[in-house]
Amino acid sequence: MKPAERLKLPRQHMPEQPAEARARNFREVNLGLEDRAAINEALRCLQCRGAKCVGGCPVGVDIPGFLAALADNNLAEAARVLYAANVLPAITGRVCPQETQCEVSCVRGNKGEPVAVGYLERYVADWAARHWDQVCEAAPPTGRKVAIVGAGPAGLTCAGELARRGHAVTVFEALHKPGGVLVYGIPEFRLPKDIVEREVDKLRRLGVRIECNVVIGQTYTIGDLMGEEGFHAVFIANGAGLPVFQNIPGESLKGVYSANEYLTRVNLMEAYRFPESPTPVIAGRRVVVVGGGNTAMDAVRTARRLGAEEALLLYRRSRQEMPARAEEVKHAEEEGVRFTFLAAPVEVLGTPEGWVRAVRCIRMELGEPDASGRRRPVPVAGSEYEIPCDVVVVAIGTRSNPLLTQTTPELKLNRWGYIEVDEQGMTSIPGVFAGGDIVRGAATVILAMGDGKRAAAAIDRYLAARS
Amino acid sequence: MSAYPIRHARWLAPGVRCLIVEAPRVARRHRPGHFVIVRPVEGSERIPLTVAHADADAGTIMLVVQAVGATTRQLCDLEAGGEVRDVVGPLGRPTELERFGHVVLVGGGVGTAVIHPQAAALKKLGNKVSAVIGGRSRPYVILEEELGRICDAVYPCTDDGSHGFHGFVTARLARLIDEDPDPVRAVITAGPVPMMKAVAEVTRPAGIHTIASLNPIMVDGTGMCGGCRVQVGGKTLFACVDGPEFDAHRIDFDDLAGRLTAYRSQEQAALEHLRQAVGEGSCRLAGAVARATGDALGA
Ligand SMILES: Cc1cc2nc3c(=O)[nH]c(=O)nc-3n(C[C@H](O)[C@H](O)[C@H](O)COP(=O)(O)OP(=O)(O)OC[C@H]3O[C@@H](n4cnc5c(N)ncnc54)[C@H](O)[C@@H]3O)c2cc1C
Ligand SMILES: Cc1cc2nc3c(=O)[nH]c(=O)nc-3n(C[C@H](O)[C@H](O)[C@H](O)COP(=O)(O)OP(=O)(O)OC[C@H]3O[C@@H](n4cnc5c(N)ncnc54)[C@H](O)[C@@H]3O)c2cc1C
Ligand code: SF4
Ligand code: SF4
Ligand code: FES
DSSP: OOHHHHHHSOOOOOOBOOHHHHTTOOSOSBOOOOHHHHHHHHHTOOOOTTOHHHHHSTTOOOHHHHHHHHHTTOHHHHHHHHHHHOSOHHHHHHHSOGGGTTGGGOGGGTSSOOOOHHHHHHHHHHHHHHHOOOOOOOOOOOSOEEEEEOOSHHHHHHHHHHHHTTOEEEEEOSSSSSOTHHHHTSOTTTSOHHHHHHHHHHHHHTTOEEEOSOOBTTTBOHHHHHTTTOOSEEEEOOOOOOBOOOOOTTTTSBTEEEHHHHHHHHTTSOGGGTTTSSOOOOOOSEEEEEOOSHHHHHHHHHHHHTTOSEEEEEESSOGGGOOSOHHHHHHHHHTTOEEEESEEEEEEEEOTTSBEEEEEEEEEEEEEEOTTSSEEEEEOTTOOEEEEOSEEEEOSOBOOOHHHHTTOTTSOBOTTSOBOOOTTSBOSSTTEEEOTHHHHSSOOHHHHHHHHHHHHHHHHHHHHHHO | OOOEEEEEEEEEETTEEEEEEEOHHHHHHOOTTOEEEEESSTTOOOEEEEOOEEETTTTEEEEEEEOOSHHHHHHHTOOTTOEESEEEEEESOOOOOOOOSEEEEEEETTHHHHHHHHHHHHHHTTOEEEEEEEESSGGGOOSHHHHHHHSSEEEEEETTSSSSEESOHHHHHHHHHHHOSSOEEEEEEESOHHHHHHHHHHHTTTTOEEEEEOOOOOSSSSSSSOTTEEEETTEEEEHHHHOSEEEGGGBOHHHHHHHTTTTHHHHHHHHHHHHHHHOGGGOTTHHHHHHHTTOOTTO
16 A cells, blocks of 8 residues: 555544443443454555654564554564563553553654554454464573562563573562552453463463562561572562552541552452452442552542442643543543542541541642743642542552562661662572562553563573573 | 361350461461451451460461351351351561560450460560459359469459459459559450440559450551541541550440440341341351340450
8 A cells, every 4th residue: 555545644642431421331342343443544644764763662563564464464463563562462552551662652643643553553462362372482591590589471471581591480469369460450341351371371381480468578588598498599679569659647447548459459459349358448429539640540540439429530730731641531531530639638528437428638739940941839828628528539649569679778768768779680699680660660561561571681680691 | 278177165154265276387487466357158258366375286276256247156166177258367567565564455245355475475484474354244254264264363254243253354353453462564355345435444553554356347458448447545547457446545335345346226227137047047147146136245
């Protein structure tokens, strides 16, 4: 097809569950492109030389490469190209912030809409799951043992890459189920859990051992792993963790949750099926979620699905500054979520029995830009007002989890408590590597995976140099 | 994935079960004060339980469980030869034990299981160790014999006077502080919240170092969710990573008691659901649970 013809093709729409219906169920919102639509979308790619989009992807997926194969309807080849750079495309296709990564760099976005790289990545990965068992052969055993701490995207990616190279890999996971944020944080309606399970199964078939219910720092220390337990290298990928509260009065009231707790109860513990699933969650009629990131968006949309008549997102800056993925904001709005910008809670008010009855807020205005380059919200004196509600979910970020680092004093941390690593991903302890949120602070799935992949290569070199 | 085999199971008191579970990694690392998070069967809720005893050589831990709701009841329904689906730990910070001199351990109901491992460790450090343990009536006083083998003195207390001291553990503690020739240097307490609060008030005037083992609702036990937050000295702390033991004189017990009631109506629904699923007739525990539910032993 000629470039002029390609240019004429409009961006394909993602079929979705109707907003009315999906605001009350936990099934996936996006239904996936039809075959014809996927090919048409792939044809929109201009096959640029030195494609800019590739530079926007943290793991450097050969985007024109897999799109060319897809446009040819050669799905096996498209999958091969895609998986060469990205071992979890069914996940990243769904959750990457494409509008700030690959798609923002697409030249077609200069005039009109960028190629829907995310939708197509998902399309190819879902096809592969049905038709193409791409578990690759593991190299012959090297006799080297590597321990991985945490079964989130960073740990799982690193495990896969190391197993392929013939190393014996054991992943230690604190929870009873592997997946990290992919299973306890990101809800089913954005990322069905069977997709995560499928990826984990693939790793198992590759020979990766996954041991749940092991908390490194408690059950074993890093020293135990490198000593008695006989591992030759360790990759730490225990995520960010510890939720931040605002430290305002009333945060102990019944009905105040961190987003992590609220989402963990609903996702990992399946509280939306209560009482068939025995873990409860307080399903408010009027729910206020504080924050503006992906976590806040997931919480507020979950509140709607748990039956909230009113689900309100309260963000202290304005719409432009919201860090959440654009698609989530759009979906939330369609699902009847209300947004209040430029306001922040100063107190949670309770009933005499200790239940939440309202949040007291103060209005903000935007002042000078702060360190992040965004304009700093400044409280407007005397502008306090109350929002009646029965559940408040706090989604204003996380701090580093000290559980592992405090039992590993040799591990060098930065001043926020995150682990310091060199260009190789190695920490201050030889043979111990780290990546993902515990190094970057709360970041993204694909950045965590990128770290896992780079660390695997570095660990492989480290082990080779030592054998 | 592997589960955790149950070696022994027996009733310690009505509705209170003692399980010896194979969990070698936990047993090896265990220190007094540690707890585990358990899921009895696939699909269960995650609940925290203190490690009442650990045998590193045998690779086992002892759990003492009071059936108060759906999940503890599922656990109490398990038999030797069966298995616990998930056991993770050891979690929390170990108790800060030192040579205090005379230490009194105050346990109410299943809280007595918490102080059990501390008694042995304190004794080893050369302390004089007394235990004041309470229950509603005679059958509810647990681990008296075990503690008797370790401690210098054990003072059982019952609310109805059917065994030992007639009255609350706090009254017996106050008397011990007044009358014992060896001045009480430290108190460690575990049990129902109102009891721990009262213990803190008994020791406050004399400024006796007092530690309480808190039992907030937990989910992950790794510091990730913040559900276990408690107010200590005006600060918000996470019991699973900062505790579960804190300076009793600085704990806001009313705050904790309030938060523990957050799911009361759902807990009833979950229990009802389990009853229907299991079938009331076939359930040995029904009676015990009915007696134990909502009943703070030893308080
Ligand atoms: C609600 C929510 C929504 C998000 N949405 C998006 C999105 O749409 N797109 C996107 O790109 N990013 C999103 N993110 C961010 C993204 O999920 C994270 O950046 C990513 O998961 C980090 O990966 P990780 O492997 O470093 O850690 P995690 O995913 O946090 O995994 C860490 C794992 O380690 C385990 N662990 C912790 N401590 C220990 C220990 N001591 N021993 C053993 N195991 C341990 C944990 O249980 C966990 O399973 C979201 C985050 C949240 C919370
Ligand atoms: C560190 C720690 C150690 C503990 N040790 C023991 C022990 O050794 N033996 C023992 O019998 N119990 C212990 N508990 C309490 C035990 O975890 C609860 O009794 C159990 O979770 C109740 O679950 P359920 O589903 O059976 O009851 P539910 O019906 O859920 O609740 C019954 C009551 O238990 C409380 N509760 C509910 N869920 C939790 C939870 N996840 N964590 C804490 N309390 C909860 C509620 O206040 C409620 O009033 C401990 C708790 C903590 C935090
Ligand atoms: S992995 Fe993410 S950033 Fe990279 S191409 Fe795929 S969707 Fe884009
Ligand atoms: S920049 Fe856009 S058009 Fe060019 S190769 Fe990448 S996806 Fe295709
Ligand atoms: S139980 Fe989740 S942070 Fe303590």
